[in-house]
Amino acid sequence: MFKHGIKVFIPMRAQKNRKKLCAHSNIVYIGRMNASDTIDFQLRWxxxxxxxxxxxxxxxxxxxxxxxxxxxxxxxxxxxxxxxxxxxxxxxxxxxxxxxxxxxxxxxxxxxxxxxxxxxxxxxxxxxxxxxxxxxxxxxxxxxxxxxxxxxxxxxxxxxxxxxxxxxxxxxxxxxxxxxxxxxxxxxxxx
Missing domain, CATH: 1.10.10.10 (Winged helix-like DNA-binding domain superfamily/Winged helix DNA-binding domain)
Known part of the structure; x- marks a missing residue:
């Protein structure tokens, strides 16, 4: 759970990079992917x-x-x-x-x-x-x-x-x- 209450699930191949997860304002970064670039984020927002x-x-x-x-x-x-x-x-x-x-x-x-x-x-x-x-x-x-x-x-x-x-x-x-x-x-x- 991050400070914004967002639960993140990571595919197995990306688990070794989970330390790169961080929360910045309302955007969660997953590896190199910006959450605002995802369909579900844009739908929710x-x-x-x-x-x-x-x-x-x-x-x-x-x-x-x-x-x-x-x-x-x-x-x-x-x-x-x-x-x-x-x-x-x-x-x-x-x-x-x-x-x-x-x-x-x-x-x-x-x-x-x-x-x-x-x-x-x-x-x-x-x-x-x-x-x-x-x-x-x-x-x-x-x-x-x-x-x-x-x-x-x-x-x-x-x-x-x-x-x-x-x-x-x-x-x-x-x-x-x-x-x-x-x-x-x-x-x-x-x-």
């Missing part, structure tokens, strides 16, 4: 900033980022609550807390599934539909601005690349190097 922007804009309308995602993820004919977590990338405890707050605020209502009474579907209320419209407009406007600032060609390439990445991540085991050797905290501490 960019998403962190974009999420803060979305969050501040949504909160201006009295809606949290997680509530905004939920509003956009709930289908008009209702969505099974079990499908919302994976769709939103949320753990069930966080989702449960978010849905409870949304229900209290009057954005959603939960009803038994018409076909299977054991299942619960989440529906948007009229207030939820209005809030969804506001959030959807925000997303559309922000994405239009990104396209404008990036340029259509760069935006299209970015979307294509991210789409390919998401396809690869459907089977993440294919990304793991064959010589993978995770280091534990004790190994890093002895460096």
């Amino acid at each position: 960019g998403w962190s900033k974009l999420a803060r922007l979305y969050s501040s804009m949504a909160e201006h309308n009295g809606i949290s980022l997680s509530v905004g995602y939920a509003l956009l993820s709930i289908e008009k004919d209702g969505t099974p609550s079990t499908k919302l977590g994976p769709r939103m990338g949320m753990e069930s405890t966080s989702l449960s807390r978010t849905l409870k707050g949304m229900e209290t605020e009057g954005f959603i209502e939960r009803r038994a599934d018409a076909e299977d009474k054991r299942r619960v579907r989440v529906f948007l209320t009229d207030k939820g539909l209005v809030a969804r419209g506001q959030i959807k407009e925000l997303v559309i406007e922000l994405n239009a601005r990104l396209h404008e600032l990036l340029g259509e060609e760069a935006a299209a390439q970015l979307l294509e690349g991210l789409s390919k990445l998401n396809e690869l991540l459907e089977a993440p085991e294919q990304l793991i190097p064959t010589n993978w050797a995770p280091l534990n905290d004790n190994t890093l501490a002895s460096s």
Whole structure:
């Protein structure tokens, strides 16, 4: 563990160079590789900033980022609550807390599934539909601005690349190097 709380795993062939690992501001150097040159770093860094922007804009309308995602993820004919977590990338405890707050605020209502009474579907209320419209407009406007600032060609390439990445991540085991050797905290501490 480094001072910034970043755990680093090194392929076996690079373990002899692990003493070269160091932390400098928000960037971790691995041998000669700069973390900011990696796809995952750029995704995390960019998403962190974009999420803060979305969050501040949504909160201006009295809606949290997680509530905004939920509003956009709930289908008009209702969505099974079990499908919302994976769709939103949320753990069930966080989702449960978010849905409870949304229900209290009057954005959603939960009803038994018409076909299977054991299942619960989440529906948007009229207030939820209005809030969804506001959030959807925000997303559309922000994405239009990104396209404008990036340029259509760069935006299209970015979307294509991210789409390919998401396809690869459907089977993440294919990304793991064959010589993978995770280091534990004790190994890093002895460096």
